[in-house]
Amino acid sequence: MATADDLKFQEFDDAANLLAANPDATTISIEEPVETPKNQHSRLQGPGREEDDELLGTDDSDKTELLAGQKKSAPFWTFDYYQTFFDVDTYQVLDRIKGSVFPVPGKNFVRLYIRSNPDLYGPFWICATLVFTIAVSGNLSNFFIHLGKPTYHYVPEFRKVSIAATTIYAYAWLVPLALWGFLMWRNSKVMNIVSYSFLEIVCVYGYSLFIYIPTAILWIIPQKVVRWVLVVFSLCLSGSVLVMTFWPAVRDDNRRIAVATVATILLLHALLAVGCLAYFFDAPELDIPAPIIPAHNGTTVVTKSH
Amino acid sequence: FPGLTDVSISQDIPVEGEITVPVGSHSPDEDYSTLDEPVKDTIMRDLKAVGKKFVHVMYPRKSSALLRDWDLWGPLVLCVSLALMLQGGSADSKDDGGPQFAEVFVIIWFGAVVITLNSKLLGGTISFFQSLCVLGYCVMPLTVAMLVCRLVLLAGAGTVSFIIRLIVVGAMFAWSTLASTAFLADSQPPNRKALVVYPIFLFYFVISWMILTFTPQ
Numbered sequence: 001m002a003t004a005d006d007l008k009f010q011e012f013d014d015a016a017n018l019l020a021a022n023p024d025a026t027t028i029s030i031e032e033p034v035e036t037p038k039n040q041h042s043r044l045q046g047p048g049r050e051e052d053d054e055l056l057g058t059d060d061s062d063k064t065e066l067l068a069g070q071k072k073s074a075p076f077w078t079f080d081y082y083q084t085f086f087d088v089d090t091y092q093v094l095d096r097i098k099g100s101v102f103p104v105p106g107k108n109f110v111r112l113y114i115r116s117n118p119d120l121y122g123p124f125w126i127c128a129t130l131v132f133t134i135a136v137s138g139n140l141s142n143f144f145i146h147l148g149k150p151t152y153h154y155v156p157e158f159r160k161v162s163i164a165a166t167t168i169y170a171y172a173w174l175v176p177l178a179l180w181g182f183l184m185w186r187n188s189k190v191m192n193i194v195s196y197s198f199l200e201i202v203c204v205y206g207y208s209l210f211i212y213i214p215t216a217i218l219w220i221i222p223q224k225v226v227r228w229v230l231v232v233f234s235l236c237l238s239g240s241v242l243v244m245t246f247w248p249a250v251r252d253d254n255r256r257i258a259v260a261t262v263a264t265i266l267l268l269h270a271l272l273a274v275g276c277l278a279y280f281f282d283a284p285e286l287d288i289p290a291p292i293i294p295a296h297n298g299t300t301v302v303t304k305s306h
Numbered sequence: 307f308p309g310l311t312d313v314s315i316s317q318d319i320p321v322e323g324e325i326t327v328p329v330g331s332h333s334p335d336e337d338y339s340t341l342d343e344p345v346k347d348t349i350m351r352d353l354k355a356v357g358k359k360f361v362h363v364m365y366p367r368k369s370s371a372l373l374r375d376w377d378l379w380g381p382l383v384l385c386v387s388l389a390l391m392l393q394g395g396s397a398d399s400k401d402d403g404g405p406q407f408a409e410v411f412v413i414i415w416f417g418a419v420v421i422t423l424n425s426k427l428l429g430g431t432i433s434f435f436q437s438l439c440v441l442g443y444c445v446m447p448l449t450v451a452m453l454v455c456r457l458v459l460l461a462g463a464g465t466v467s468f469i470i471r472l473i474v475v476g477a478m479f480a481w482s483t484l485a486s487t488a489f490l491a492d493s494q495p496p497n498r499k500a501l502v503v504y505p506i507f508l509f510y511f512v513i514s515w516m517i518l519t520f521t522p523q
Contacts (some may be wrong), residue, residue: 079426086427089497121428125505132512139519156519158405 085120085199093122100207103240109207110200110245118199123206127172130209133216134168135161138280141220145282160280171272172209176201179246182261186253194248204245208238212273219277222284231273239266356380363443363485373436373489381442384449385414388513391452392520405516413516417509418442425494425502432493441506444486448510451478452517459522471518479514483507 074081092113099113139157146152180198187195196204215234219227242265250258340348356379389410405413422437430437455471487503494502 083427083429086424086429088501090500091497093501121424121501125424125508128505129508132508132515136515154519154521156404156516156521158409158516 082120085118087117088119088121092117093119096122096203096207097126097210100204100210100241101237103237103244106244108245108248109204109241110196118197118203120199120202123172123202123209126206126210126213127168130213130216131161131165131168133213134164134276134280137216137220141222142282144220145222145284164276164280167272167275168209171268172206173202175268176205179261179265183249186250186257190253196245196249204242208241208269211238212276215273216276219281224284227277227281231270231277235266235270235273239269242266242269352377352379356383359439359443360446363446373432373440376433376436376439378435378439378442381418381439381445384442384445385411388414388445388449388452388517391449391456392516404520410516413512414442414445417512421505421509424505425490428498428501429495430490430493430502432490437490440486440489441509444482444489444510445513447478447481447485448475448513448517451475451514452520455517455520456522459520463521475514475518479510482510486510 074084096113099109103109104112135157138160142157143154176198180196180201183195183201211234215230218230221227243262246265247258247262250261253261355375355377359377359380389407392405392410393407418438418441421441422432422434425432425437426434451474454474458467458470458474461467483503483506486506490502490506491499
């Protein structure tokens with residue numbers, strides 16, 4: 001007969017304390033993958049409860065399998081449907097950002113970090129941050145370049161924010177759409193082993209834009225060499241992440257098409273960087289010496305050029 | 307219940323009473339309709355509610371008054387006054403000037419809506435208008451900063467005035483962000499607090515940037 005104490009709810013102590021109290025109790029420790037450190041504390045069992053938890057199947061892989069089947073079952077006009085795209089924790093977002101900046105050779109960004117849980121938080125807010133970073137940095141850089149000149153009147157150049165927003169959001173959504181369409185088309189012709197959903201491609205592109213945020217801040221330095229070195233460096237890092245992600249998806253295809261696809265991806269990525277640099281950041285040497293035009297009556301007229 | 311051990315109910319006294327609740331003409335303010343009160347009362351009640359929320363923003367404590375009775379009057383007044391004050395600068399015909407009235411308005415409201423949607427999508431328990439209310443009221447320190455900046459710019463536009471403006475705007479930006487975080491942080495799931503706070507930081511940063519780069523003609 002169970003005593004009243006057994007039936008009363010008890011707060012579970014630390015596992016160490018429980019084990020110290022009852023050193024002979026059987027415990028189970030389940031091996032956890034490294035990316036989910038948060039779940040490890042719940043793995044330590046109290047005495048007598050192991051069987052229940054084993055049956056419930058609280059192992060992480062079981063959970064993801066169950067959830068993957070039920071994941072997007074809400075119809076697309078409900079709020080819950082969109083909530084499934086924001087099902088990320090802080091540490092996951094930070095891991096994905098880290099993965100986009102430091103490419104692990106041989107590992108695929110999508111398989112390693114996204115794992116069939118693409119999120120829209122990262123792409124959206126990285127693009128928003130990038131828009132404002134480019135606009136603000138461009139403004140600051142122009143201010144410093146023209147600082148000493150007497151004819152310069154500072155303007156905040158607010159129009160450029162909307163131009164930056166249009167460009168960056170178009171890149172982050174239209175290019176993945178085109179790429180996804182292209183991959184689907186090739187998939188119908190050639191059986192590829194790896195295929196990505198639209199949201200995973202958007203996710204990869206969004207996170208790959210993260211490297212441009214510190215790059216844009218460093219572009220304030222008014223030296224051409226520094227700026228171009230930064231462009232090349234950031235292009236290498238995020239470009240390699242993109243290449244390693246998309247190469248497995250096209251390598252089974254015709255050789256030339258595969259190479260052309262990857263080259264186009266890199267080219268568009270480079271075009272975005274160079275375009276932003278050219279449009280938002282004035283060149284450091286803007287002072288073109290005024291040309292001297294000889295007038296008809298022999299006196300020289302100096303015209304100022306901006 | 308030790309005090310009632312000697313209470314006994316005799317069998318032959320019937321227990322009786324009424325179950326019906328008396329329809330109240332006993333309470334002093336029997337009609338809850340505010341249609342008959344003087345207009346001054348109505349306006350003063352709303353003004354007092356708005357004023358109380360301003361005080362809450364100035365001294366952010368963990369109180370739920372801002373969240374419970376949300377209203378959007380305060381945010382509207384703040385937004386309009388901020389947009390008006392950002393108007394006087396660079397109104398020349400070149401289009402590379404400061405933000406127009408409509409742009410400031412859209413940025414503040416659209417930004418607040420996007421942040422609210424973001425926090426709700428991440429699993430926050432706060433309602434849509436409560437969040438708009440908090441974000442709008444927390445623009446108040448930045449409006450004060452704009453006022454101070456315009457006064458400082460009347461005195462001159464040199465480096466000293468820029469440093470003063472930078473310090474004032476920076477302090478008010480920190481105040482806004484901390485105030486809104488104090489109000490909104492509790493309603494978010496614990497693993498995602500940083501994900502919710504970052505867009506708020508970005509939002510107030512953009513508004514601070516607009517205030518700091520304001521240059522009069």
